[in-house]
Amino acid sequence: MFPYLEYIPDPAARMWNPCNRSKPFDSEVQTELSCLAKTHSLYLVANMGATLPCPPGDTSCPDDHRYQYNTNVVYAPNGDFIARYFKYNLNKEEFSYFDKPAVVNYTKFTTPFGTFATFCSNDILHEEPTVTLIKKMNITNIVFPSAWREQLPLMSAIEFHSAFAEGMLINLLAANLHIRTMGYYGSGLYWPTGVSINASYCYNDDVGSGGFLVVDKLTPFTIPSGRPIQSQHKKQHDLINRKLNSDIEMFSDEVNTNISRQISINGDLYTSVLITEDAGRTTVCQRTLCCTVMYEGGFSAYLYAFGAFDGLHTADDTYYLQACAFIKCANNSAESCGQPTKHAESYIDKMTMQGNFSAPYQYPEVLTIIDEEPSLVTEIWYFMAGSIIIDAGLSGETITVGIMARDYNKDPR
Numbered sequence: 001m002f003p004y005l006e007y008i009p010d011p012a013a014r015m016w017n018p019c020n021r022s023k024p025f026d027s028e029v030q031t032e033l034s035c036l037a038k039t040h041s042l043y044l045v046a047n048m049g050a051t052l053p054c055p056p057g058d059t060s061c062p063d064d065h066r067y068q069y070n071t072n073v074v075y076a077p078n079g080d081f082i083a084r085y086f087k088y089n090l091n092k093e094e095f096s097y098f099d100k101p102a103v104v105n106y107t108k109f110t111t112p113f114g115t116f117a118t119f120c121s122n123d124i125l126h127e128e129p130t131v132t133l134i135k136k137m138n139i140t141n142i143v144f145p146s147a148w149r150e151q152l153p154l155m156s157a158i159e160f161h162s163a164f165a166e167g168m169l170i171n172l173l174a175a176n177l178h179i180r181t182m183g184y185y186g187s188g189l190y191w192p193t194g195v196s197i198n199a200s201y202c203y204n205d206d207v208g209s210g211g212f213l214v215v216d217k218l219t220p221f222t223i224p225s226g227r228p229i230q231s232q233h234k235k236q237h238d239l240i241n242r243k244l245n246s247d248i249e250m251f252s253d254e255v256n257t258n259i260s261r262q263i264s265i266n267g268d269l270y271t272s273v274l275i276t277e278d279a280g281r282t283t284v285c286q287r288t289l290c291c292t293v294m295y296e297g298g299f300s301a302y303l304y305a306f307g308a309f310d311g312l313h314t315a316d317d318t319y320y321l322q323a324c325a326f327i328k329c330a331n332n333s334a335e336s337c338g339q340p341t342k343h344a345e346s347y348i349d350k351m352t353m354q355g356n357f358s359a360p361y362q363y364p365e366v367l368t369i370i371d372e373e374p375s376l377v378t379e380i381w382y383f384m385a386g387s388i389i390i391d392a393g394l395s396g397e398t399i400t401v402g403i404m405a406r407d408y409n410k411d412p413r
Helices: 028-040 121-125 130-136 157-168 231-250
Strands: 044-053 066-075 081-086 108-111 114-118 141-146 171-176 187-192 197-202 261-265 268-275 279-286 289-298 304-313 319-328 347-355 361-370 373-376 382-384 387-390 397-406
Touching (some): 028 044, 028 066, 066 141, 081 108, 121 141, 157 361, 157 373, 157 397, 268 279, 289 319, 361 387
Antiparallel strands (some): 066 081, 171 187, 187 197, 304 319, 347 387, 361 373, 361 397
């Protein structure tokens, strides 16, 4: 890895414009990025690798006398280097190449059109620096370079990143790698409205497909200090409670009595039941979490599963997760449930999903197939207080409706 790294100075310690000034050290990549920002008069955030010599007296210094960090760099429209972030949450593969910083570096920068923070990849799954930046520092605009591998049915890039923006009430600018042969694709701009997931995104897994510049005008979104529930969310919450009570009465005599089974979804063992009817109501529980779904649609010809998970996710990272998930099985065999699929021919007319989550941070997902491609739903559907309500149908064929919930205090320390 070392030949591909560059020394990246601390922008708080010295002003530097790689595009304008003589190079005090090898900075080929940084010069290119700086000149791109200057030539096109834009703020530019990019991910690259950094190498830093150990400071004198550092007793934790590696044997090769340097640290290597997965790094985000930020440039201003005049080419100035203005911010640097060292990735704090390394995945299992990265520990072979990079060091974890000793302390969290909360990185934000101010523009004429708002204050932005930056972190990358699986930082979005953890408390630091993510939750502190959003909930304590009240940053509502996040720039997010990522290497995110496709992980249907619940962790596709466009699926989870849009859910995170909705659950956290932020604007998320997510730029993913596009390497189809390795499963990296799906970039977008995601923003909340209080009633639906909204997004402008690119998802293209065709052979030979290239990356895509996602452009859209984002409505300025700010939340006052303390983040009180806004009036639109209060109305939404009341609507959900009324709908839940109505739906429970409607389906009270149609409780699904299928035997529960364990199925693996994204590496986690969910307690699940199979959905084989066009309408019904079912509840499934695991540990302290109980998930309930009431549904109407076209499901009887295709196999679906509804499941609950409450425990530690350990497949590719380690964190505490609660989840309710309504998913399309890969085929009509029970053994295929939980396997990734991009094929569906069923539909939802109405659905109410609710979980008694103890985890306070909840991220709602609704993913369908439109024109044979996974697509986010941008029609109105409601989310509040651990519930999703779909009362006007969905465009496309349903792959996933789910709520992922995180209690960061229960993560391993």
